[in-house]
Each structure stands twice: as C-alpha cells, then as structure tokens.
Amino acid sequence: xxxxxxxxxxxxxxxxxxxxxxxxxxxxxxxxxxxxxxxxxxxxxxxxxxxxxxxxxxxxxxxxxxxxxxxxxxxxxxxxxxxxxxxxxxxxxxxxxxxxxxxxxxxxxxxxxxxxxxxxxxxxxxxxxxxxxxxxxxxxxxxxxxxxxxxxxxxxxxxxxxxxxxxxxxxxxxxxxxxxxxxxxxxxxxxxxxxxxxxxxxxxxxxxxxxxxxxxxxxxxxxxxxxxxxxxxxxxxxxxxxxxxxxxxxxxxxxxxxxxxxxxxxxxxxxxxxxxxxxxxxxxxxxxxxxx
Numbered sequence: 277x278x279x280x281x282x283x284x285x286x287x288x289x290x291x292x293x294x295x296x297x298x299x300x301x302x303x304x305x306x307x308x309x310x311x312x313x314x315x316x317x318x319x320x321x322x323x324x325x326x327x328x329x330x331x332x333x334x335x336x337x338x339x340x341x342x343x344x345x346x347x348x349x350x351x352x353x354x355x356x357x358x359x360x361x362x363x364x365x366x367x368x369x370x371x372x373x374x375x376x377x378x379x380x381x382x383x384x385x386x387x388x389x390x391x392x393x394x395x396x397x398x399x400x401x402x403x404x405x406x407x408x409x410x411x412x413x414x415x416x417x418x419x420x421x422x423x424x425x426x427x428x429x430x431x432x433x434x435x436x437x438x439x440x441x442x443x444x445x446x447x448x449x450x451x452x453x454x455x456x457x458x459x460x461x462x463x464x465x466x467x468x469x470x471x472x473x474x475x476x477x478x479x480x481x482x483x484x485x486x487x488x489x490x491x492x493x494x495x496x497x498x499x500x501x502x503x504x505x506x507x508x509x510x511x512x513x514x515x516x517x518x519x520x521x522x523x524x525x526x527x528x529x530x531x532x533x534x535x536x537x538x539x540x541x542x543x544x545x546x547x548x549x550x551x552x553x554x555x556x557x558x559x560x561x562x563x564x565x566x567x568x
Contacts, residue, residue, distance in 0.1 A: 277410045282533045283526065288417035290525020291424035292486060295479040296502030297509070297517035298431060299472030305512035306448045306468045309359060310367075312374040315499015316381035317354075317473050321347045321480030322396070322490045323389055329397050336399040336481075343477040351473025352466050359469075360462070378496075385492035393491045396484040420482050427475065428518045435514065444468060448512070497541075501528075504548050510561020519559060 296318060303311045321343040328339035358377050362370050400419055403412040435441035443464045446454040455461050476495075483498055484490045501524060509520025527547055531540040551559065 277407065278533075280411055281413070282529050284413050284417060286526035286529030287522060288420045288525070289486065289529060290505075290522035291420045292479055292482050292521075293498065293502045293505045293524050294424050294518045294521025295427055295475050295482070296498060297506040297521045298427065298514060299475045299479075300503050300506040301509075301512055301514060301517040302431075302444075302468050302472050304506070305514075306444050307359070307465045308367075309370050310374060310503075311354075311359075311469075311472070312371070312499070312503070313354060313358075313377035313381060314472065314476055315495035315497075315502070316378050316385075317347050317350060317476040318480040318483065318495035318499060319385060319490075319492060320350060320381060321477030322484040322494055323385060323394075324477070325481045326394055326396055326484065326490055330394075336397075340478065340481045343481060344474045347473040347477035347480075348470045351469040351476075354473075355466055355469040360465075382492050382496075389492065391492065393489045396488050396490045398488075399481065399485040416482075416485050420486065423478065423482065424518075424521075427478070428514070431471075432514055440464070440467060501541075501544065504545065507558055508548050508551055510558030513558070513560045516558055516560035523559075 296314065299314055299317075300311065303309055303314070324346045325336075325339040325343040328334045328342050329336065332339075334342070354377055358373050359370065362373060398416070400415040403414045404418060405412055435444060443454070443459045444467075446457065446459055447461055447464050451461050454464075479498075479502075480495065484494065487494075502521065505520035505524040506517045507520070508524060509516030509518065511517075524544060528540050528544050531543040535543060555561075
C-alpha cells in the first residue's frame with residue numbers, strides 16, 4: 277500500500293507538471309520560442325486566486341476562473357510587448373528576453389506581496405479511503421489527476437478539430453505558407469500564448485493547493501521541471517508533454533520515498549540526460565532536419 281500511495285502522489289505531482297509542460301510545448305511547437313517566464317505566470321495565477329479566496333471570499337472555482345482570466349491577459353501582453361518584436365530575431369535574444377520577463381514578474385510579485393510565504397487556502401480537504409481504509413488518497417490529488425486528463429483530452433480535441441487548432445498546426449509546420457493561405461499568424465501565436473497562460477493559472481492553483489504555500493519564487497522550480505518534462509516527452513508534442521510530466525512526477529516521488537529527499541531533483545535531471553542521450557528528440561518527439 278505504501279508503494280501505491282507514493283505512486284498516486286507521483287501521478288498527482290506529474291499531472292501538475294504535465295499541465296505546465298503543455299503550455300511550454302504549445303508555445304514552442306507553434307512560435308518556436310522557449311518562454312522561460314511561463315513558470316512565473318504560474319506564480320501570478322497562484323497569487324490572483326489566493327487574493328480572490330482570502331480577501332474577496334470567493335470559492336475556489338470562481339477564484340480559479342479569475343486567475344485564468346488574469347493570466348490569459350498577462351500572456352497576451354507579454355507576447356505583444358516582449359516577444360512579438362523579436363519574432364525574426366536570433367533565438368538567443370528571445371531566450372535573454374524571456375529570462376528578463378521572468379525576473380520582472382518575480383520582483384513585481386516581491387514588491388506587491390512581499391517575500392514572506394503565504395498560506396494558501398485548501399481548495400478541497402479530506403481523503404478518499406480504499407481497501408478498507410488502508411490506502412488514503414487526498415481529494416486534491418484525485419482532483420488534480422482528473423483535471424489533467426480533462427485538459428489533455430480537451431486540448432487534443434481542440435488542436436485537431438477546431439479552426440484555430442488547425443491554424444496552430446499550420447503555423448507550426450510553416451508560418452510563411454500558413455500566411456499565404458490566409459491564416460493570421462500573429463493572432464494565432466497570441467492565442468497560443470493565451471491558452472498556455474490560462475493552463476499556467478490552473479497549474480498555479482493546483483500547485484499551491486498541493487504545497488499549501490505561495491511565494492514570489494513558487495513557479496521557478498516547477499517551471500524548470502515542467503520544461504524538463506516537455507523535453508523528456510518530446511518538445512512540441514502534446515502527448516509527449518503529458519507523458520513526460522507524469523513520468524517526471526513519478527520518478528521524483530519514488531526518488532524522495534526510496535532514495536533521498538535531497539537527491540530527488542538531481543535524479544530527475546539525471547534521468548532526463550540519459551533519455552536524451554539515447555533519444556535526443558524525447559520519448560514521443562520526432563527528429564526534424566533543419567532547412568538550409
């Protein structure tokens with residue numbers, strides 16, 4: 277039962293990483309940009325939902341919807357102001373800008389909410405009992421897994437069936453050809469950032485509920501781990517981000533339980549290195565030769 281408990285905890289944590297990784301992989305797959313400020317959008321979503329629940333007295337669901345709205349607007353603003361002018365710039369310039377945006381958001385949160393950790397209110401409390409009470413699973417873990425599955429299925433359907441989703445896939449393949457076919461590339465990329473940022477808000481609420489604490493650096497390490505998950509599964513692949521997030525969460529939970537709490541992060545990144553040495557494109561990624 278102990279192993280099963282750790283496994284469910286790992287799947288729950290991995291579900292959060294998967295939701296964050298979906299935002300990373302969508303932006304990279306369509307805009308070919310690594311948005312390292314994505315982890316800090318998670319933190320903003322956490323603070324918005326915290327303020328809505330603690331100061332306005334809103335229930336968890338309306339607070340989460342408000343956080344999604346705020347992060348969607350923030351994602352569009354970041355894309356328009358920071359990334360759109362660099363659309364044809366070298367990737368290094370985009371990377372440095374993303375790091376700058378990340379530090380800007382962190383320090384803004386530090387000025388507004390201060391450095392002291394906030395105690396995040398519980399979204400749901402209690403545990404479900406299985407096998408006659410031998411296995412207790414927190415409701416927040418079950419809720420996280422269900423939300424991740426719903427998001428994964430919804431996003432896959434959206435990208436494959438909707439008009440905007442088809443436009444996103446076209447931009448991912450060839451922006452120039454997509455523009456010639458009448459697709460508004462700028463609008464499509466902005467919508468991609470909007471969707472990715474909304475997912476970051478959901479992840480922020482779930483992450484803070486999971487950890488019960490919130491501070492300006494809350495999104496930093498989960499953001500890095502989720503990016504690792506996206507690369508692990510195959511950056512640019514939605515199923516790859518989902519699989520990578522789940523596996524990363526399970527590896528981290530098992531490493532903490534059976535090896536060492538201190539070495540858990542090192543083990544996670546070591547596994548990534550081994551996987552990339554064997555399969556550089558990730559588990560579900562495809563090798564795409566560069567056009568010359």
